[in-house]
Amino acid sequence: MLALDAPTWLKDCISRFSLSYHQGKLLARYVTGLIASGNKTIAGISSVFMKQGMRAMNRLMTEYPWDTSKINMERLEELQKHNETRWSKNGILIIDDTILEKSGKHIPYVGKFYDHSEGRYVNGHCIVSMHYSDHKTNYAIDYRLYVKKGNEEFKTKIELAKELVEQYRFIPAQTVM
Known part of the structure; x- marks a missing residue:
């Protein structure tokens, strides 16, 4: 298990979207995990972080409310x-x-x-x-x-x-x- 944290530039970019604090934090870790992990599953992505486990990452994908249209419009505006x-x-x-x-x-x-x-x-x-x-x-x-x-x-x-x-x-x- 690696002790990675999401890069500052990524956290800054994600902070511009309408996300809760926890959504933003977990999304930054998710994107970092996609890049850093050879295994692109939630378990593989979670394994590159010591602080947050697989359950938190699963909640990000399955339980947090997402207004995808709003986030996409914010992305296009950016x-x-x-x-x-x-x-x-x-x-x-x-x-x-x-x-x-x-x-x-x-x-x-x-x-x-x-x-x-x-x-x-x-x-x-x-x-x-x-x-x-x-x-x-x-x-x-x-x-x-x-x-x-x-x-x-x-x-x-x-x-x-x-x-x-x-x-x-x-x-x-x-x-x-």
Whole structure:
């Protein structure tokens, strides 16, 4: 077990978001653990810290309330404060669907999807995402989880893409692809 602490720059960055003290502290440790641990499970990430154990990290992921939309908007606002990441009218918004392959079959919303790049069906989550790109930068804006027909949350990938375009129509990009 390593005696690591989250770097000051990371703590400073996380402090800009609407999180409780404990959420911020645990999130900084979580991100540090993702970087420092070879094992990307909660147990593996927790093992790089002596002070906080696995239970606290599990609570962060499963019990703490998260307003993900608000945190994402705060992230996008922070990106607009810097010339290197500020939106430009010459930028483009890219809509893409991606499969995040999963080995577990009992994970919520995991399904069998055809992966065109692999030329085969894979088990995983399918997400429809929006990214911003220009000559200086590129980064994710947001995403929607695609679930298969038969699920009450079902929407087509086109409907999910339209939601993203509508929600982020204020971004001054010249093109949506």
